[in-house]
Amino acid sequence: MRQTTGIVLIVEDNRSLAETLGNYLESQGFDVDYAADGLEGYRLAAENHYDAIVLDGNLPRLDGLEVCRRLRGEARNSTPVIMLTARDTLDDKLAGLDNGADDYLTKPFAAQELDARLRAVMRRNRKELGQQVLTVGDLVFDPASHRVTRAGQELMVSPIGTKLLHILMRESPRVVTRREIEGEIWGTSLPDSDTLRSHLYNLRKVIDKGFDTPLLHTVQSAGYRMADLARPVQKAAAAQPAASADPVAA
CATH class of the missing domain: 3.40.50.2300 (Response regulator)
Structure with a gap:
């Protein structure tokens, strides 16, 4: 890949x-x-x-x-x-x-x-x-210290889970594809097909179990997103569409 x-x-x-x-x-x-x-x-x-x-x-x-x-x-x-x-x-x-x-x-x-x-x-x-403290809902991640809290409660996240959390919170509320995640964490040395799924499962247990609102979501056939869906996500106003074209000197 x-x-x-x-x-x-x-x-x-x-x-x-x-x-x-x-x-x-x-x-x-x-x-x-x-x-x-x-x-x-x-x-x-x-x-x-x-x-x-x-x-x-x-x-x-x-x-x-x-x-x-x-x-x-x-x-x-x-x-x-x-x-x-x-x-x-x-x-x-x-x-x-x-x-x-x-x-x-x-x-x-x-x-x-x-x-x-x-x-x-x-x-x-x-x-x-990478230096910014990230927040999604009541989940807070400080990349400098690798400290993760939710509703003020400190959470213990594995090293790979921390990398996953950083990517998903940094891109929130965008859906991040499996390819993007694997490329950023493992580069060209890709793990077997179940490795990412296992790490996401473990991360979900840590950050969502015991809390009323799930934050880590699987988007079927698209990827994964970190979002507080109990709160409306504000979307930028879109301009009217026009026909796209393909793009050294003009």
Whole structure:
């Protein structure tokens, strides 16, 4: 099974460029999704999990700056964004950064440079997320100390269970696929098919047994999620959909 480097959304209206970037990133282990205009890009980014977004500055229906501004504002989305644009003035770069972009790449550029910058913003984002105390319902996990409590009661979680808990709480309330979990914990040295199921079973016993509200949920044929379903999950407002397109220089 291929280990995924990360999931990237490319928002680019130049189909040839989008395909070139997508093919290269897939060859480097990324999973790639596409949007051909700003509204579709915003909708996909607001409704799905991505490790990074490659966002063209000049897009139909909604320009890249506005997409970025809305993601950071109304959608409260902190996914790393790399802006792509032919505009290379300092004012243009500052405008992109001021609207929430994490990095700025001027066309034309080498696909290898985009790959390197994607990995850099993803590493930085994962490091920041890894240091945050995570909370789902009354379950609290401190990654720094590996301390897990629920309703103030300290819980004893195994080392693999702690890794599982970190992934699921970090991504909550998103459904995390089996492939994503196995890739992050074991990499290419995958265990047998029952290992993950056994660890999840043990983790569920620790964090849910004896409590009124279950937090660890199996989503049939999709994966697993950590969520307090007794409380409504707020979803970002979606823009109107548009036809997707596939995405080094335009």
